[in-house]
Structure formats: C-alpha cells, structure tokens
Amino acid sequence: MGEQEKYFVDETELRNVMTQYGTSLLKLVYSYVKNWATAEDIVQETFITYSQKFYQFKGNSSLKTWLYKIAINKSKDYLKSPKNKWKYLNLTKLKLSSHLKNPDEELEKNTESYVVAKCLYKIDIKYREVLNLYYYEDLAIKEIAYLLSIGESNVKTRLNRGRKKFKSHYVKEVEENGRKIKEAKDILE
Structure with a gap:
C-alpha cells in the first residue's frame, strides 16, 4: 500500500459505509440535537471524519460503534457551542409565538x-x-x-x-x- 493510499478511504467503501449506517446515525444524532438539518450536517461531518481518520480504527470495537462514538462526540460538541445556545433560544421564542x-x-x-x-x-x-x-x-x-x-x-x-x-x-x-x-x-x- 502506498503512503498516500493509507490516508484516504476508498470511495466505494465510503459509499457502502454511508449506505449501511447513514440512517441510523441520523436518528441517533437527531436524538441529541432535535433538528433534522443540523443532524444531517453532523452526520456528514461524521463521515468526513471517518474518511480522513479511518486508518486510526484499530478494530477494538465494531465499525458501527466507532462511527456512533464519532457522531455522539460531534453532537455533544455542537450542543456545547455558544452559537447553538443562541440559536436554540431564538427558535424557542419563535415556536412559542406561533399558535x-x-x-x-x-x-x-x-x-x-x-x-x-x-x-x-x-x-x-x-x-x-x-x-x-x-x-x-x-x-x-x-x-x-x-x-x-x-x-x-x-x-x-x-x-x-x-x-x-x-x-x-x-x-x-x-x-x-x-x-x-x-x-x-x-x-x-
């Protein structure tokens, strides 16, 4: 395997992983962020991280578990961000004003x-x-x-x-x- 190959996941493999785990990751992330658009963004970031760091996966757990861990960490990071807190407050006010x-x-x-x-x-x-x-x-x-x-x-x-x-x-x-x-x-x- 060439030096450059080990740092990039094969496109076919990435598509297979996205097809296999995309929906379940989306549901999982949505359970944290409660917004479909944000959940989709975080899942996309999860797959980007996977494609960039797949060589770090040692096989100590299943690939599904490893992807879930990435997604959960990204979801928690999102929830902790100050930007998210302001956004959430504004959305809450908007929802309260709409009857x-x-x-x-x-x-x-x-x-x-x-x-x-x-x-x-x-x-x-x-x-x-x-x-x-x-x-x-x-x-x-x-x-x-x-x-x-x-x-x-x-x-x-x-x-x-x-x-x-x-x-x-x-x-x-x-x-x-x-x-x-x-x-x-x-x-x-």
Whole structure:
C-alpha cells in the first residue's frame, strides 16, 4: 500500500459505509440535537471524519460503534457551542409565538411513536442517549459503555433510571390526552 493510499478511504467503501449506517446515525444524532438539518450536517461531518481518520480504527470495537462514538462526540460538541445556545433560544421564542398548526402536525401528534418520542425528549440527555442506544440501535451494554466512556454498571443504572423517568412522563402524557396506557411491557421494559 502506498503512503498516500493509507490516508484516504476508498470511495466505494465510503459509499457502502454511508449506505449501511447513514440512517441510523441520523436518528441517533437527531436524538441529541432535535433538528433534522443540523443532524444531517453532523452526520456528514461524521463521515468526513471517518474518511480522513479511518486508518486510526484499530478494530477494538465494531465499525458501527466507532462511527456512533464519532457522531455522539460531534453532537455533544455542537450542543456545547455558544452559537447553538443562541440559536436554540431564538427558535424557542419563535415556536412559542406561533399558535397555528397544520393538519399534518395534528395528525402526527396523535401517533404512538410521536408520544414516545415526545416523552423521551423530556428526560435528561444522559438517560435518553442510553435508552436510544439500547432500544433503538440494539447495542449491548458493553458497546454503550464504550461509546459513552462510562462503566457498564453506570449504563445499567442509567437504563433503569431512564426507564422510570420515561414511564412517568409517558403515563402523564397519555392520561392528559385521554388515551389508553399501553401495557407496561410495551413501555421500554
């Protein structure tokens, strides 16, 4: 392998990785930033980082886990940036001033997946990220611990606390809207 080749990922390989992991990375990043355009930008940055630093991947974890770690770190960096904080405050004011809702928004709000997502977004990020990785991305506790740079016992604790927090928000949300509460086994248990 030539010196220059080892620093650039093959275009075909990059396309395959993007096809295989793009959607799941987008969902994961959205769970942090709560904005599709921003999530798409961060996922694009994740793939750029992958293409530039793929040679640093040692195989200690799966490629999926390594990409998730890059995406999570970029998401957290975005959330910490001062630019993001001002943007978020302005968007919140804009949303509060708008009382008009279109029919698609009203229909979407009545779906079970919307209620689940709404309740997930009400809990702290440290619990939401663990629940998301465990239930939606089907990652093992060991992989989540690696991704978040925390111990496996900490992951289990966050899962337990996150389930309880989610369940309390879910029950409250469902009761306020006069809907039937799903069985406990269906509520992230």
